[in-house]
Amino acid sequence: MDKPQVNPFVKSALEYGPILAFFAAYLWLKDRVFVIGGTEYDGFILVTAGFIPLFLLAMGALWWLTGHLSRMQVVTAVLIVIFGGLSVWLNDERFFKIKPTLIYLLFGTALLFGLLRGQSYLRVVMEGLMPLEEQGWMILTRRVTGLFFGLAALNEFVWRTMSTEAWVWFKTFGFTAAVFLFFIAQAGLFKRYGLESDED
Template sequence: MSEPREINPMLRAALEYGPVLAFLVAYLWLKDNTYSFAGTEYDGFIVVTAMFVPLLVLATGALWALTGKISRMQVATVVLVVIFGGLSVWLNDDRFFKMKPTLIYILFGGILAVGLMRGQSYLKYVMEEMMPLQDEGWMLLTKRLMIFFFGLALANELIWRFFSTDTWVYFKTFGLTAAIFVFFMAQSKLFEAYGEKKDQS
């Protein structure tokens, strides 16, 4: 297996976040339009979803080709986007695509829960190189992140079911990203308390 390769941080950010931002821009541009294909009418949201799915696949594939590595979370996200985005386009029903974040966060939370039940932190296997922590710290962070993921799943369900599509798009584009950022910022005391100290000898 080839070693992971470093690439320009701006290029990495463009490949990771570009498809989501492109989705937002295209949605704002096309949301009020209706398009007819093969005798079936599709609203702007469905058309944008149809463009977003291959764009995300291509961006993730390019990231893999350039770096030699993508995370399991990225793989799971792409698979669910293809499945539920495809269902939304095929059935001309935006509910499937809107459910996708719910299922992603339930999946991530469930995986962490399984690890905790086995007395392990699966989060440690994914992020150990980024954040060296003592085992107690990993278990505590994993419990908190598991609860957080389930909370995001619930929030997504409430937003798409009871609010407008515009609200859901803003929530998906900015709200979820901001929530994850705030969550990890709020763990600063945990990182300080359980961060592994380098050997000073």
């Protein structure tokens, strides 16, 4: 059965809206401290607490509209609940900051495991978006694996050596820009190993 067609603007709003909302709310509340139940929470913790249900609602709406969530989205949601929840519960922002590291390490390790078996797990996720020859998928998978491990190391460097505000800026825009530029740089690979569809 064909997947329901969803307006691309709506889909993008559901995927990126919670992240942008987190960014905007953090800039608004970053210098404020809230006392809840006798415990002081800074703006970052309060924004994190609001981000978790907002993200889950967005993913729920996306699933309702499309009937599908990718494995990456599901794993990301689980880690957001676990590490975001730990940050709020323990009033410690470090748990939420290491979440991207764990996500990228997890996906990088999964792709590496597939490569060691001579398979491209990336192909399972992305084949419908860009059909490639087998060799092209293996090359792209090796490069994406390196990207994931590189982003994990970069996240560790940023949150451990820079301010929370710098990390929020980097998390919101830096990762997105890095992934975008990475795939732009793969244009030669797509051209060399791309497959034409039957309709073409």
